[in-house]
Amino acid sequence: MVLLFLLDLSAGREPRGHVRRHAHRxxxxxxxxxxxxxxxxxxSSIKYPWAWPRVGPAVERAIRTINSDPSLLPYHNLTYIFKSSEDERGICSESVASLEAVDLKWAYDPWAFIGPGCxxxxxxxxxxxxxxxxxxxTAGAPAVGFYDGYPSVTN
Structure with a gap:
């Protein structure tokens, strides 16, 4: 479902470096x-319903499915980079997640973020x-504040 959302977004947004070409014969x-x-x-902590062991197989399968059908994202290859939001005790950590997000943004310039969930x-x-x-x-983050104050977040 998350990846269908991204496919919908792809209709209006082209990845950086993409050059639109006129159709030739x-x-x-x-x-x-x-x-x-x-x-x-x-x-690793499966006490969270959105933990990687629970949702990772679905993400990987969706990416394989999308990449195997060239009509879904023509001329594109979908990939992902995973980072944990857990601290050393296996608990969601806002400092760990924040640092990982910044590192991922600067190292990979992702097209979208999946998670965190807490x-x-x-x-x-x-x-x-x-x-x-x-x-x-995010499949989690049920706080009411996400409904108005975070325009780029989809629950």
């Missing part, structure tokens, strides 16, 4: 460009993604 073979998703979720980890990352104008999709 004979279609040129265009090189594939990567679309990177940054995933920040608890890595309210206290999602709040600062949601502020960053709004500033960066990068969508953030």
């Amino acid at each position: 004979h279609r040129e073979r265009q090189p594939q460009q990567n679309i990177t998703l940054a995933v920040i979720l608890p890595q 309210t206290y980890t999602a709040a600062p990352v949601g502020m960053f993604t709004a500033h960066w104008e990068v969508p953030m999709i």
Whole structure:
């Protein structure tokens, strides 16, 4: 479902470096460009419903499915980079998630963020993604404040 949302977004947003070409009678073979998703979720603690062991297989399957059907994202290859939002005790950490988000943004310039899921980890990352104008999709973060104050966050 998250990736369907991203497909909908792809209709209006082209990845950086994408050059629109006029259609020619004979279609040129265009090189594939990567679309990177940054995933920040608890890595091992399955007490969270949005933890990587629970949702990771679905993310990986969706990416495989999208990449295997060239009609879904023509000339693009979907990839992801995963980072944990857990501290050393296995608890969602707002400082860990924030630092990982900044590192992911500067190292990979992702097209969208998936997670974090905990309210206290999602709040600062949601502020960053709004500033960066990068969508953030979270299955958690149920706080009421996300409904109005975070325009780039989708729950």
